[in-house]
Amino acid sequence: MKTNLFYRRVAVIGAGLTLFKRRIVETPREMSWVAARKALDEAGLELKDIDCVVIGSAPDAFDGVHMKGEYLAHGSGGVRKMVSRVFVGGATGVMVPISAWYHVASGLCQSVLAVAEEKMSPARPHPQSVFRYIWDPITEKPLNPNLIWIFAMEMHRYMYVNKVKKEDIALVSVKNKRNAINNPYAQAPANITVDDVLKSEVLVWPVNLLDVSPVSDGAAAMVITSEDIARRYTDTPVWIEGVGWTLDNTEWTGRELAYPRYLEHAARMAYKMAGIERPNKELDVIEPYDPFDYKELHHIEGLMVAKRGEAVKMLKEGVFDMDGDIPSSPSGGLLGVGNPIAAAGLMKAISIYWQLKGTAGKMQVKKPVHTGLAQAWGDLMQASTVVVMRN
Amino acid sequence: MSWDKVGREDKLLSWKDVMEAEEYVYTVGYAGEEFFKGLKEGKIIGSKCPKCGKTYVPATLYCEDCFVETSTVEVKGRAYLDSFTIIYKDSEGNKLESPQVIGLVRFENAKGGLLAFIEGEPKLGGEVEVIAYDVPLKVRVK
Numbered sequence: 166m167k168t169n170l171f172y173r174r175v176a177v178i179g180a181g182l183t184l185f186k187r188r189i190v191e192t193p194r195e196m197s198w199v200a201a202r203k204a205l206d207e208a209g210l211e212l213k214d215i216d217c218v219v220i221g222s223a224p225d226a227f228d229g230v231h232m233k234g235e236y237l238a239h240g241s242g243g244v245r246k247m248v249s250r251v252f253v254g255g256a257t258g259v260m261v262p263i264s265a266w267y268h269v270a271s272g273l274c275q276s277v278l279a280v281a282e283e284k285m286s287p288a289r290p291h292p293q294s295v296f297r298y299i300w301d302p303i304t305e306k307p308l309n310p311n312l313i314w315i316f317a318m319e320m321h322r323y324m325y326v327n328k329v330k331k332e333d334i335a336l337v338s339v340k341n342k343r344n345a346i347n348n349p350y351a352q353a354p355a356n357i358t359v360d361d362v363l364k365s366e367v368l369v370w371p372v373n374l375l376d377v378s379p380v381s382d383g384a385a386a387m388v389i390t391s392e393d394i395a396r397r398y399t400d401t402p403v404w405i406e407g408v409g410w411t412l413d414n415t416e417w418t419g420r421e422l423a424y425p426r427y428l429e430h431a432a433r434m435a436y437k438m439a440g441i442e443r444p445n446k447e448l449d450v451i452e453p454y455d456p457f458d459y460k461e462l463h464h465i466e467g468l469m470v471a472k473r474g475e476a477v478k479m480l481k482e483g484v485f486d487m488d489g490d491i492p493s494s495p496s497g498g499l500l501g502v503g504n505p506i507a508a509a510g511l512m513k514a515i516s517i518y519w520q521l522k523g524t525a526g527k528m529q530v531k532k533p534v535h536t537g538l539a540q541a542w543g544d545l546m547q548a549s550t551v552v553v554m555r556n
Numbered sequence: 557m558s559w560d561k562v563g564r565e566d567k568l569l570s571w572k573d574v575m576e577a578e579e580y581v582y583t584v585g586y587a588g589e590e591f592f593k594g595l596k597e598g599k600i601i602g603s604k605c606p607k608c609g610k611t612y613v614p615a616t617l618y619c620e621d622c623f624v625e626t627s628t629v630e631v632k633g634r635a636y637l638d639s640f641t642i643i644y645k646d647s648e649g650n651k652l653e654s655p656q657v658i659g660l661v662r663f664e665n666a667k668g669g670l671l672a673f674i675e676g677e678p679k680l681g682g683e684v685e686v687i688a689y690d691v692p693l694k695v696r697v698k
Binding site: 189194195198201205212240242286287289292294 | 577578579580581582583584585586587588589617618620621622623624625
């Protein structure tokens, strides 16, 4: 994509998270408020300082409230303000700071409160049932597929094309759940071994229980402002320097499953904007979307941090560990922290923001960091969103 | 799921199914719990903002304007009928035995309101008394 536009500089100056839990007492509105309040407190702003609110949430059917954006606006500080809701399936979480970015970069707004919320627990018997109607009604639906089926096929294809073994992929789950031990918001931190992953219950071969992120409720929020406001409120703003997003077709059957081409497009857009030419050399810390363990490797390749099929090799060399060259998912990722869909994506962006600000606490990676990237992925395996930040 | 084979044109071209999740379990939240506990004790529980002093009914966890946490208070202001309507048929279209009056009850010095079944001759702005603390409320026109 070639652009000839002048963007205003956009900074992140505050962020907040709720605990990620299986079943949370708070209503979706209350959860949004908890996260939004924390973000405002960290930024040092009050609601009256906010021009506009961006809300991100996956299907209404999770919370069981239609017009969820309108419903959540109350807890997100959107009452009598400019509010918009973005939705690109699982990729929504990172679309939220992207949308907030264009509100500010365009000059329309000075300060944006960006909130992502997901309450996965109300739908019974399981939130997976919400996905029953995303399929082609004639050729796919009669099989009654669920998402884990198709991801299992994608994982199998990835393993076959790149000659990757299941025990190598399991290392991602081990790493992320270990990283989550340092994260006070995490739902599923654990010290596990590759053997634990391989011996956990098989859900849909080759996907075992510990290959998958847990179902969670949670909310996340960020305060995103113009340079003027950022300079007034903080000495350490984190800049959003590149954004990218792509939607592929819904015919997942027509795509090469082993490589996320659409992510490459989104990443190229963000890299170009941020002036990144060699992502594997220039990125200091990354948060690729990891609802499944193979997805982190898949996405690391799509982000061009690793060459095709070589993410596993780098993983085994320890490149993606907390003390590695390019720490990946230092927050613990979705596998360790939990997966309240939209909130999980924004949590990843918040993790990078805290890393670059140097306030990640025990999650802080060992090396000094200057450039970070967060990414999310979703819809029918077709959407990717990327945000690059610098301090 | 079942294949629907009625009519030649529909043959294997349409199917019937139930929509998505089988049921939902909602939580009322922290403020909601206080409100429902209050109903059981025959009280209307609202919440008061420590910053602007507004009282919300039913209780909310936070003030929507100041965005700070509120504290719960019992709402004791005069209850009055803000608006009402009369229903003659149920949602299936069957005629009701007797028309049902539904109203929006507000409380003096409080923001918000509660839906209620109304007994007696309704009048806009007229004072009402709560006769059953339930959802919806049951009130009688004074």
